[in-house]
Amino acid sequence: MNIIVCVKQVIDPEAPPASFKIDTENNKAEMHGAPPVIDPYGEYAVEAALRLKEAKGGTITIMVMGVNLLREVVKKPLAMGADELILLEDEAFTGVDSLTTAQALSLAIKKKGGYDLILCGREASDTNAGQTGPAIAEILGLPCITIARKIEASDSSLKVERATLTGYDVIESTLPAVVTVSNEIGEPRYPTIKGIMAAKKIEPVIWKPGDIGLDLPAGNKTKLRRLFQPVHEGKCEFVDGETAEEMAVTLANKLRESKIL
Amino acid sequence: MSENKGVAVYCEIKDDKIMPIAAEGLGIGRKLADSLGQELAAIILGSGVGNYAQQAIAAGADKVYAIENTQLKEYQPDIYVSVLESAAKQIKPLIMIMGQTDGGRELAPRLAFRLGTAAILDCVDLDIDGESKRLLQTKPVYGGNAQAVFVTETDPQIATIRTKAMTALEPDASRKGEVVNIKAEIDAAAVKTKIVKRVAEEVAGMKIEDAAIVVSGGRGIGSAEGFKQLEELAALLKGAVGGSRPSCDNNWIPDTSQVGLTGKIIAPDVYIAVAISGSSQHMSGCSGAKTIMAINKDKEANIFRYARFGVAGDWKKVLPAFTARLKELMAS
Ligand SMILES: Cc1cc2nc3c(=O)[nH]c(=O)nc-3n(C[C@H](O)[C@H](O)[C@H](O)COP(=O)(O)OP(=O)(O)OC[C@H]3O[C@@H](n4cnc5c(N)ncnc54)[C@H](O)[C@@H]3O)c2cc1C
Ligand SMILES: Nc1ncnc2c1ncn2[C@@H]1O[C@H](COP(=O)(O)O)[C@@H](O)[C@H]1O
Numbered sequence A: 001m002n003i004i005v006c007v008k009q010v011i012d013p014e015a016p017p018a019s020f021k022i023d024t025e026n027n028k029a030e031m032h033g034a035p036p037v038i039d040p041y042g043e044y045a046v047e048a049a050l051r052l053k054e055a056k057g058g059t060i061t062i063m064v065m066g067v068n069l070l071r072e073v074v075k076k077p078l079a080m081g082a083d084e085l086i087l088l089e090d091e092a093f094t095g096v097d098s099l100t101t102a103q104a105l106s107l108a109i110k111k112k113g114g115y116d117l118i119l120c121g122r123e124a125s126d127t128n129a130g131q132t133g134p135a136i137a138e139i140l141g142l143p144c145i146t147i148a149r150k151i152e153a154s155d156s157s158l159k160v161e162r163a164t165l166t167g168y169d170v171i172e173s174t175l176p177a178v179v180t181v182s183n184e185i186g187e188p189r190y191p192t193i194k195g196i197m198a199a200k201k202i203e204p205v206i207w208k209p210g211d212i213g214l215d216l217p218a219g220n221k222t223k224l225r226r227l228f229q230p231v232h233e234g235k236c237e238f239v240d241g242e243t244a245e246e247m248a249v250t251l252a253n254k255l256r257e258s259k260i261l
Numbered sequence B: 001m002s003e004n005k006g007v008a009v010y011c012e013i014k015d016d017k018i019m020p021i022a023a024e025g026l027g028i029g030r031k032l033a034d035s036l037g038q039e040l041a042a043i044i045l046g047s048g049v050g051n052y053a054q055q056a057i058a059a060g061a062d063k064v065y066a067i068e069n070t071q072l073k074e075y076q077p078d079i080y081v082s083v084l085e086s087a088a089k090q091i092k093p094l095i096m097i098m099g100q101t102d103g104g105r106e107l108a109p110r111l112a113f114r115l116g117t118a119a120i121l122d123c124v125d126l127d128i129d130g131e132s133k134r135l136l137q138t139k140p141v142y143g144g145n146a147q148a149v150f151v152t153e154t155d156p157q158i159a160t161i162r163t164k165a166m167t168a169l170e171p172d173a174s175r176k177g178e179v180v181n182i183k184a185e186i187d188a189a190a191v192k193t194k195i196v197k198r199v200a201e202e203v204a205g206m207k208i209e210d211a212a213i214v215v216s217g218g219r220g221i222g223s224a225e226g227f228k229q230l231e232e233l234a235a236l237l238k239g240a241v242g243g244s245r246p247s248c249d250n251n252w253i254p255d256t257s258q259v260g261l262t263g264k265i266i267a268p269d270v271y272i273a274v275a276i277s278g279s280s281q282h283m284s285g286c287s288g289a290k291t292i293m294a295i296n297k298d299k300e301a302n303i304f305r306y307a308r309f310g311v312a313g314d315w316k317k318v319l320p321a322f323t324a325r326l327k328e329l330m331a332s
Helices: A040-056 A076-080 A098-112 A132-140 A193-201 A244-257 B020-036 B050-058 B077-091 B104-114 B224-236 B245-249 B315-331
Strands: A003-006 A020-023 A028-031 A060-066 A084-089 A117-121 A144-153 A157-163 A167-174 A177-181 A205-207 A222-228 B007-010 B040-046 B063-068 B095-099 B119-123 B125-128 B135-141 B146-152 B157-161 B178-181 B193-200 B213-217 B240-243 B270-274 B291-296 B309-312
Touching (some): A003 A132, A040 A144, A076 A084, A076 A193, A117 A132, A132 A144, A144 B104, A157 A177, A244 B315, B020 B157, B050 B063, B104 B119, B119 B146, B135 B157, B224 B240, B240 B245
Parallel strands (some): A003 A060, A003 A117, B007 B095, B213 B270
Antiparallel strands (some): A144 A157, A167 B193, B135 B146
16 A cells, blocks of 8 residues: 655654744744654654555555655654655745645645555644645545544545544545544554664655646645734632642632633 | 625535534624725535525625525535636625635635636634735734735635634524525536545544544653543543644554644643644644643743743643642532
């Protein structure tokens, strides 16, 4: 089973919120003092692919589209056990919207060919869009299943549990298909030393817009007007006390008096 | 200039009613339509949809487009997206609003692609730009650390809205509106996936989205055992137990009790956060609470930037004493 996993390089979403800054001039966000990472849901998708490979064999190709891709970051899926890395790296990919992203990835997926399954994260940690997977499915005319919490595959079909707000749906589909992966799939594995060594030896394939036949700037359909940080006044009243128990009692009294509880 | 006109809200049906989020969509849709001086339509699909038309009209719609078909009885994304595509091509709205529901989040991007336009998901604010008359779509990005305002340059401008971010109108049963039946062909060949089973995971006690008081635990709780103490407090307060993603990932509580960006968005009267750091992704789900109270051993934890009351201490010591004292106070 040959799987293509789309993974993105993002600013670290787990860095303390206090490190988050916006460069208002360029409508760009930064995490001060924290290096970029691969997007967490993309990493869950890599984990899902590795489990399918363990069960069914085959190869895993990672595709990353972006600018200034740090090799030590984008090679992490290889260190986890993926086989191949394709980078769509070009200045022209700066600030593209969800649809253009899906278009570029779809063209690259077509060029690569020979795939049974395409995996994406349910949403990237920066855009929080959740659009790339469904859009790739539409562009390539493939079945689309979102927010997978479990994936089982046979040679020609797929059985997926889709997490819903009330439980889950069991969905069947033919292959090839596009599936977006959620965290319920299970913790991504850590790269092993052996994996890290193997990843060092793999040279990424680099494709430019021209290599995949993408006409940029195709023009985004959506424009970012403004990016801003909501403010929280932060007026927390800490209760006093010599001991934890004392503080707890003071708080209970206070909440009761003020009729909050 | 496109010929598209008006605002259309896709109204999902659940438990024999239009969903609360559909009423919220009609609420904001009414404002947008009025500000454009155009019509507000509701789109309802399914079987027996005529029954819901009056609900949509009472919630603000001028017109209801009903698409009746027994094949629409159960949600199937491939069918629903093609029916909505057909409806949008007939109605030609300028703006289309959907809920950020299990369905909406997968239908909106697919629909947008098919209509040659774009969707912005999980909007917390929608407004009409005074100058360009385009839709200003505000949505949290970077896990809630920031908000972005997007403008879509093609029509229809499709947006999904976050639960409880917009206000529904007070239902007015005396409102009048027109019901228009439209047809949409269902192409069997378009159906690529099959839903073989739907599983509802029942949670014991109250659901977090319905509770006035939610006691929520994070990674610092450390075990399913620890959550028993949270349950005790929740039971005392007639509230529900929720948690952060790590608490769900560790199976200390069910996945359906996750609060946050990729869990549930709730707005209880009181949110008691125990051993939760307060990541932006978590706060996306609970910052709408009237009062947040936090217990965390780290005084610098981000949760205290949102909390009205805080205890900097070990929950294992604080929580039992807090519950015991409340029990005393409530008994007297
Ligand atoms: C795209 C995306 C979506 C996400 N969606 C969600 C979501 O919907 N919901 C969600 O919750 N997370 C979500 N996350 C994960 C999120 O980024 C955080 O990792 C998560 O919220 C952290 O959970 P936590 O606060 O329980 O754990 P931690 O951040 O590890 O915090 C644990 C806290 O417990 C405190 N503590 C430890 N021991 C004690 C003790 N004995 N007494 C008192 N305090 C103690 C610590 O001081 C610490 O503050 C998402 C992440 C991404 C990237
Ligand atoms: N630039 C990109 N390169 C590779 N994969 C991407 C890119 N953008 C999005 N994806 C994939 O699509 C998922 C959802 O992204 P989004 O639609 O932006 O929320 C991510 O988790 C990735 O798996």
